[in-house]
Amino acid sequence: MRLRNITGSREVIAESPYVVPEEKLPSCPGTWKHELFGNDRELFIEIGMGKGKFIYQMAKTHPEINFVGIEKYSSVLLRAIQKMEEEPLPNLKFIRMDAEDICQVFGEQEVDRIYLNFSDPWPKDRHAKRRLPSRQFLARYDGILKKDGIIEFKTDNRDLFDFALEELEPAGWKAEEVTFDLHHDERLMEGNVMTEYEEKFSSIGNPICKYIIYR
Numbered sequence: 001m002r003l004r005n006i007t008g009s010r011e012v013i014a015e016s017p018y019v020v021p022e023e024k025l026p027s028c029p030g031t032w033k034h035e036l037f038g039n040d041r042e043l044f045i046e047i048g049m050g051k052g053k054f055i056y057q058m059a060k061t062h063p064e065i066n067f068v069g070i071e072k073y074s075s076v077l078l079r080a081i082q083k084m085e086e087e088p089l090p091n092l093k094f095i096r097m098d099a100e101d102i103c104q105v106f107g108e109q110e111v112d113r114i115y116l117n118f119s120d121p122w123p124k125d126r127h128a129k130r131r132l133p134s135r136q137f138l139a140r141y142d143g144i145l146k147k148d149g150i151i152e153f154k155t156d157n158r159d160l161f162d163f164a165l166e167e168l169e170p171a172g173w174k175a176e177e178v179t180f181d182l183h184h185d186e187r188l189m190e191g192n193v194m195t196e197y198e199e200k201f202s203s204i205g206n207p208i209c210k211y212i213i214y215r
Helices: 009-015 032-037 053-061 074-086 099-105 125-130 135-144 158-171 196-203
Strands: 043-047 066-071 092-096 111-117 145-155 174-179 209-214
Touching (some): 032 066, 043 053, 053 074, 074 092, 099 135, 135 145
Parallel strands (some): 043 111
Antiparallel strands (some): 174 209
16 A cells, blocks of 8 residues: 655654654663663554554553554654644554564563554565565564564455464464454454454454464
């Protein structure tokens, strides 16, 4: 999907107190909780957070947990900033960055949970390694996620979901939960927070797929 550039979005992001600029990232990976949140609570991150509806609601619902939302597109991140300006949350921070650099920002076993929601499917085969649930990215997550940590992935793209499931075994991951129709799974829907895309696609009848995986 081609994203429309919003004039001045990078300037707004650079000046926002809710976005961690590159020069103010923790002095070394592994110190997020103390340097930016001032506590030792669990750290949950969402990679590719879009406009931030999901992670904002999660942070609001769980003030006892630290959340970091990661988004590479300035025009989309701007929407999340606007939401924070209306009602700031002390346990939520944003970063504008490419997910490929995730291991340079978070330390070994620093993250307790990772969320992937409606990720770019990168449909061409030659771009498979760019898909966030690919084995290449699972290797990155393996480095930053605690040994008992989990990854939750949701999408309405069945081809991407099938690909994601096929990547688990060669990458050394196992599925704890798998559903091909989340919104008709009463147990897994308990406490489910919808993203903007989830609301849109489910409203037109698209089934939502989800997995929860571990090593």
